[in-house]
Amino acid sequence: MTGPSRLSLRVKLSYGLGEMAEGVKSAALETFLFFYYVQVLGLSGSLTGLALLVAVLIDAVSDPLIGHLSDNLRSPLGRRHPFLYLAPLPLGLSMVLLFAPPNGLSQGGLFVWLLGFTAVSRLMQSCYFVPHMALGADLAQDYGDRVAVSGWRNAFAYLGRLLVLGVAFSIFFRPSEAYPDGQLDASAYAPLAMTCAAIAGSAILLSAIGTQRRAIAMDAELGRSGERPPARLLGHIANAFRLRAFTIFFIANLVSYVLSGVQAALSIHMMTYYWRLPPQGIQWVLSALTIGVLVGSLFVRPVAERWDKKQLLVASVVASVAIATLPIFLAEAGILPLHDKDRLIPILFGFLFLAGLSGGAALVLPGAMLADIADAYEHRFGGRIEGFVYGASAFTRKAALGFGGAISGFALDLIRFPRGVSPTDVDRSTVLDLALLYGPAMLALTIVAMAIMWRYPLSRKRHEEIMRDLSSAGNP
Secondary structure, eight states: OOOOOOOOHHHHHHHHHHHHHHHHHHIIIIIIIHHIIIIISOOOHHHHHHHHHHHHHHHHHHHHHHHHHHHHOOOTTOSSHHHHHHSHHHHHHHHHHHTOOOTTOOHHHHHHHHHHHHHHHHHHHHHHHHHHHHHHHHHOOSHHHHHHHHHHHHHHHHHHHHHHHHHIIIIITOOOSSOSSGGGOGGGHHHHHHHHHHHHHHHHHHHHHHHHHHHHHHHHHTTOSSOOOOOOHHHHHHHHHHSHHHHHHHHHHHHHHHHHHHHHHHHHHIIIIISOOOHHHHHHHHHHHHHHHHHHHTTHHHHHTTSOHHHHHHHHHHHHHHHHHHHHHHHHTTOSOTTOHHHHHHHHHHHHHHHHHHHHHHHHHHHHHHHHHHHHHHHHHOSOOHHHHHHHHHHHHHHHHHHHHHHHHHHHHHTTOOSSOOGGGSOHHHHHHHHHIIIIIHHHHHHHHHHHHTTOOOOHHHHHHHHHHHHHHHOO
């Protein structure tokens, strides 16, 4: 195999643009979906959580299966691109219907609607997201390029989140006489979903077109020393979990994403009921985290040149969650001005900006680490399985919505958090229970997840040895 060519800026930008669809989807589903069904439509937290949990079990099958199919597909468009061209329309339709249930549905009817369209939208998400993530490993073979590609992907994802937050709170959730807290207005959600669907679909198609030529060229280059017949999916799964790097990465990330899913599901609850911010204040504070991540992403590659990916990832995750949790401790200590919103909003903005800045590496590095794991798999077992490992990773990311939503829903019912009420109608002790779950409990469990990640064995030096062996095998 000849040395891999470096990626042009045009290809990096085209590839990164596809992740904007994931950012838009994440903002719509992870930030607003749980709040919409529980607080706006009045579905019980337990039923909402159960629907999201059942839907994620479908992902446990669909994500690695779609990744496996994209690893072994042979077409004039390449391995990944047929999925990218087919996914946008059904993804958009399912997102819109998810936020537009018929009027008058009972608790059971809302449960079935949420479960059905969450499952469909997540399946359509898998059809583009898993092949798109695997495409990054196909396009970039260089250790440094992989960090850069993952950085562009992360940057566009958070631009998508920022765009949705801006549109949601500036246009659709604007305060009115009927709804001073605009996020409680049920009629705002279907138009917001339509806007998100249009942005996501456009991003996917433009990304696919911009990366098409390079993908076909790299499919030919990655033939290695002769084509090996594709392994069976169950064989891939068994082999992957025999690979220590994959097992540790999968478990640690699954726990970490579930914890982040709890915080994402409860973020609007916290801003509305604990901090009691107006809609524009919620927009600014939530946007601060996104802006911080975007800025932090710019520094990941130069820092990663000095540190191994594992150490940087662990430090980034722990620092980010700790900084985001600190305002709760300060509020309960009487240090933050809870009733002076003009002072409180800039303070919260600052803390969440720093949390995002610290967490930028945590959102860039996993994509690059997965590409390294795919190389380690090929080195030990033979065969290219980028689609499979990225499918497994996609499952852990989407588990944030499923398991995170389930934990959040059951927890809200456990503390008897009222539904469909204004912030002034919730007693202080109940709101404090919400804050303890959102902050300190998640921080403690995050430290546990990163203790697992600390045992990840694939260092820069070991990866370089693997790539030399693969190169030698391709050029006898």
